[in-house]
Amino acid sequence: MNTIKKILGIIWMAVALAAIVFLVNAAIQNINPDGKLDINKPMPWIIIIIIFTPIALGLALFGWYALKGEYEK
Amino acid sequence: MLAIFFKMFTAYMGKNNKNIWSVIGASSVGTLIEWYDFYIFGSLATIISEKFFPSTNPTTAFLATLATFAAGFIVRPFGALFFGRLGDIVGRKYTFLLTLVIMGGSTFLIGCMPTYASFSFAPYLILLLRLLQGLALGGEYGGAATYVAEYAPEGKRGYYTSWIQTTATLGLFVSLIVIITVQKSLSKEAYNEWGWRLPFLLSIFLVLVSVVIRLKMKESPLFSKLKSEGKTSTNPLKESFGNKANMKMVLLALFGATMGQGVVWYTGQFYAQTFLLKTCGLEATQTNTWIGIALIFATPFFVIFGWLSDKIGRKSIMLTGMLLAVICYRPIFKNLYNICDVKNKVEATSNIITCKKINPNKATDSLVVKTSSIVFTDSSKLLLTEIYSLEKLKANINTPVETKKVITLASSYQWKIVGLIFILVLFVTMVYGPIAAFLVELFPTKIRYTSMSLPYHIGNGVFGGLVPFIATLITVSPGSNYLSGLWYPMGVAAVCFVIGILYLSSKSVKSESP
Numbered sequence: 001m002n003t004i005k006k007i008l009g010i011i012w013m014a015v016a017l018a019a020i021v022f023l024v025n026a027a028i029q030n031i032n033p034d035g036k037l038d039i040n041k042p043m044p045w046i047i048i049i050i051i052f053t054p055i056a057l058g059l060a061l062f063g064w065y066a067l068k069g070e071y072e073k
Numbered sequence: 074m075l076a077i078f079f080k081m082f083t084a085y086m087g088k089n090n091k092n093i094w095s096v097i098g099a100s101s102v103g104t105l106i107e108w109y110d111f112y113i114f115g116s117l118a119t120i121i122s123e124k125f126f127p128s129t130n131p132t133t134a135f136l137a138t139l140a141t142f143a144a145g146f147i148v149r150p151f152g153a154l155f156f157g158r159l160g161d162i163v164g165r166k167y168t169f170l171l172t173l174v175i176m177g178g179s180t181f182l183i184g185c186m187p188t189y190a191s192f193s194f195a196p197y198l199i200l201l202l203r204l205l206q207g208l209a210l211g212g213e214y215g216g217a218a219t220y221v222a223e224y225a226p227e228g229k230r231g232y233y234t235s236w237i238q239t240t241a242t243l244g245l246f247v248s249l250i251v252i253i254t255v256q257k258s259l260s261k262e263a264y265n266e267w268g269w270r271l272p273f274l275l276s277i278f279l280v281l282v283s284v285v286i287r288l289k290m291k292e293s294p295l296f297s298k299l300k301s302e303g304k305t306s307t308n309p310l311k312e313s314f315g316n317k318a319n320m321k322m323v324l325l326a327l328f329g330a331t332m333g334q335g336v337v338w339y340t341g342q343f344y345a346q347t348f349l350l351k352t353c354g355l356e357a358t359q360t361n362t363w364i365g366i367a368l369i370f371a372t373p374f375f376v377i378f379g380w381l382s383d384k385i386g387r388k389s390i391m392l393t394g395m396l397l398a399v400i401c402y403r404p405i406f407k408n409l410y411n412i413c414d415v416k417n418k419v420e421a422t423s424n425i426i427t428c429k430k431i432n433p434n435k436a437t438d439s440l441v442v443k444t445s446s447i448v449f450t451d452s453s454k455l456l457l458t459e460i461y462s463l464e465k466l467k468a469n470i471n472t473p474v475e476t477k478k479v480i481t482l483a484s485s486y487q488w489k490i491v492g493l494i495f496i497l498v499l500f501v502t503m504v505y506g507p508i509a510a511f512l513v514e515l516f517p518t519k520i521r522y523t524s525m526s527l528p529y530h531i532g533n534g535v536f537g538g539l540v541p542f543i544a545t546l547i548t549v550s551p552g553s554n555y556l557s558g559l560w561y562p563m564g565v566a567a568v569c570f571v572i573g574i575l576y577l578s579s580k581s582v583k584s585e586s587p
Contacts, residue, residue: 001575004575005575005576008571008575012328012572015568026546030546030549037545037549038138038141038142038542038545039542039545039546039549041138043135043138043139043142044138044141044142044542047139047142047143047146047147048142048146048539048542050147051146051147051150051535052535055327055531055535058324058327058328059324059328061320061324062324062325062328062572065321065324066576070317070321071321071325071576
């Protein structure tokens, strides 16, 4: 079980990185001055990326702790 | 009359301060009022936009977007940090009194604000007041949950704190009842003119009652003990997030519990409503009434699962709720859609109600609006509005440029829809009922308010609050369908389940009971 926890630590770090890349990419693709939806406006994206980046870094830190065996029983 | 009521109530509270039920009552009523205040802004968003944020003005439209997103995503977690720190230094009682006053004051002032038409600075003030509401909400929940938990005897924390957990649902329920009552009591003109302000103004009376009740309460016994021994934290933020051992627990609470709880909570209570209204096209009164019935039946389960978590553990109940949500969301939402889908119904009669041309003076094109009423063999009714381009009709292109469908289902479907929503809310009660006790037990008393508030508000405000935004994002992607928006809550709940099952301990902190 402890080995699985450690290996998954790498996955959590990868998921954190992927989440940031996904959000930035989605923002670039969906911001559209002619669009009417919230996903077409820049402000929600700016707020979400600003608030989500530290959360994703938190997930990476969680993954790092898991990889280092900090959550072993 | 109000003064007599205050005196009676405070006398009662004074005599029974040691009674856990007075503690729960005082905490829950205040938290319920804060949720009520927070929700009425959302429920009255359309009229608030008309009065303060006209979409024709780019600046006010920008401020409206900021009010929607910033209040939930930025200010709530910031409020958790600000008031959490205060609560761990000054005490729980005065901190959650302060959040109540800020929330009630902001709500009351929104109700007093002159509209944009007469006061051009109003949108900025409304934005500021909405941000203050978000800030206060960020500080309230952690205080109430911590306060009750620190009074509760060991082995009953889940049961007692679960009463706090009912307040978010009841706050939504009360806000809807107040708004509907005001709407029905006034003419449409009076409501649009000044009646919409009443739910905001009412808040000040509710808050005053709650403040008087809370003033009579004593500080939590665990915090009082710490304070008398001089063992309170001098820097709760540093001890919560700068201390590796505690930071590990904060991250675990977020990614192994509140993240999944937040999306399940939001999907069951709010996304289901949006899905029925917008995706299924179910008539608004029918939607809200049936959701209301499901909420009434499901709300006691917050307490039942809170109580059960004292017997069999918090982890197993919360993670079962998440797993069931992941497995059942698609079948449940598919069922809701199929019940409303007119393709599954047999048409009995069809009548064209109106067919009129609009924009008749427009040089380039005009629109033809056709409204039809279709009755099906099962007694369901569809109101179909199709908008055609006149130019295209002349060119024999009969495809409408826009179609709006509103279906009123036969009453025979009521209990099936209510049952499906009830199951969705049941998942909410499983993940949300035990969460306060779970978070409280994860952290030591001296930094508990700060440490538990942040993961709670990131989980609910950010991960939960993102459900409609990400669902829209997925839905507009190529190859998506009406169920695709569910991948976000299902994905987050699945990741949270895996983290929870692997890394969370079933044991709770038991060394600091009063």
